Amino acid sequence: MFNVDDIRKDFPILSRKVNGKPLVYFDNAATSQTPQQVIDVIVDYYSNYNANIHRGVHSLSQEATDKYEHARQKIQKHFNAKHAHEIIFTSGTTHGINLVANGFSSLLKKGDEIIVSALEHHSNIVPWQMLCERTGATLKVIPMNQDGELIISDFDNLLSDNTKLVFVNHISNALGTINPIEHIIKQAHLYGAAVLIDGAQSCPHIKPDVQALDVDFYVASAHKMCGPTGQGMLYGKESWLKKLPPYQGGGEMIAEVTFEKTTYADLPHKFEAGTPNICGGIAFGAALDYMNSIGFDTIAQYENELLEYATQELLNIDELTIYGTSQQKTSVISFNLDGIHPYDVGTILDKLGIAVRTGHHCAQPIMDFYCIPGTVRASFAFYNTKAEIDALVAGVKKAKMMLA
Known part of the structure; x- marks a missing residue:
């Protein structure tokens, strides 16, 4: 009980x-507090097996790698993603949104349209404005009413064959409004548009099922969910993640490097350049364990x-x-x-x-x-x-x- x-x-x-x-x-909408169970996992990492992952043959590296990838599997299970490689570790929700926005720079053109809502956090407005500046696409806004609800009939009228992307938060950080994302996703898909849902405020309160939602991208932050700051995740359908180019270049995200040409690693490493927040990823998994133990x-x-x-x-x-x-x-x-x-x-x-x-x-x-x-x-x-x-x-x- x-x-x-x-x-x-x-x-x-x-x-x-x-x-x-x-x-x-x-x-708590800014940052939740952290239980001792998660703090203990963080201390255990730095006390007992702090090492870089994926590239080491020594025992500490292998242990850290196993725990990091196990955390990815926990996140996959929690959000019901089809594949573990559809979970990309990020520094938080903002990072995940920018990763997707950067990827679509090569996919949009002048005349294309992007839809956001009037209830968005700046992190789900500014990256799309920057994307429109780069590509010539047009940004349209779903209006809100006095109760702090989206006017969904206006959203339906905004959709057209020119709509390529729709971005809406699951829950408003400022007002607490739960948006009807099931309807938004379904209607956007009728026009072939991709949908990204900002789940930063929803994930501490509900357990999204990304397959049931049929959402294309879903982003979240660990620090809203009893986990550490500087850690988050991007879920993306495999088909979309394969279309998007890498967000950053460097170690880990490559398959082969020569001065003539570089080829990229498979998912999820294609989007995870450099040494990640290893402890943060492991602690994110521990935070999900803790919250799921309560239900x-x-x-x-x-x-x-x-x-x-x-x-x-x-x-x-x-x-x-x-x-x-x-x-x-x-x-x-x-x-x-x-x-x-x-x-x-x-x-x-x-x-x-x-x-x-x-x-x-x-x-x-x-x-x-x-x-x-x-x-x-x-x-x-x-x-x-x-x-x-x-x-x-x-x-x-x-x-x-x-x-x-």
Whole structure:
């Protein structure tokens, strides 16, 4: 049975104090905390078998290689990819998106069209703008409504025979909105367009099945999923990964090098130039083991309870507005107090030991849509509690009293 008090014992950082107050960590959408089980794997790597992989004949290298590739297989199983070589290790979601955008530079031309959504993180906007500048392709945007939902009928009308790529996040990092990606993927494929889904915010809460989704590319970051920073993954259908050229050149991604010509390695190494974050990959696998031991259905159910409770309690505060009121959303609440800058609210909450994110959350177009400078964002994980939410509510009331 799920017991949040037992879960919290796995996370050493949750027992510390900030500004003399018990830490209340509500910045999980930026980075989740790391359990001792994953920390132990990181320490074990550097203590016992730290070595470069794939090219060594000595025992440490072989052991590190086996554990690294076993982690790739864990990720394959978790996301239900058909082949392990469809999992490319990256430094994170941003790296994966840029890898795909770079690859399509040689496949697009003037007159082609790319579709993104109004709910995107900058990492799923800027690379496509850069791609359009390089190729002459046109960028189109799926609009959003006041509830923070995509207007799907407008998306259907944007699709045409010129559409080559569609890029949408699975869940909005700024609002928590869960997008209808099944419909988006299906409709895009009717026009022969490839689809990339940014799963940075979805993977901590749900368990995507890339084969069932029939998605062409899916990207995620380990640091959102109880894993280390600087580590992520790109899933790509084998057929697409074979079409795309390498993103970087160097060691590991080659088959044969001469001064006349270089040939490239097979998947996945074609896209993994240089010495990778070996420990990060292994720890990513350990983080998935940890979260799967709890169960993603259990995680989703508990986090939804936190979301409903926090929404109810925050809305009891006069002159507080929540942005992102979709019926389909995850455990993120973005809000403002009328007439008070979100940075000032966040500063007071920090003095009370409460960690929230303030600003535009790398989603400035969303803030422009609402005509606001930013929001206070509280994002919850399965190790948070209702008592911590009570502390947040009390802190917001105090901030209002001090700043009004």
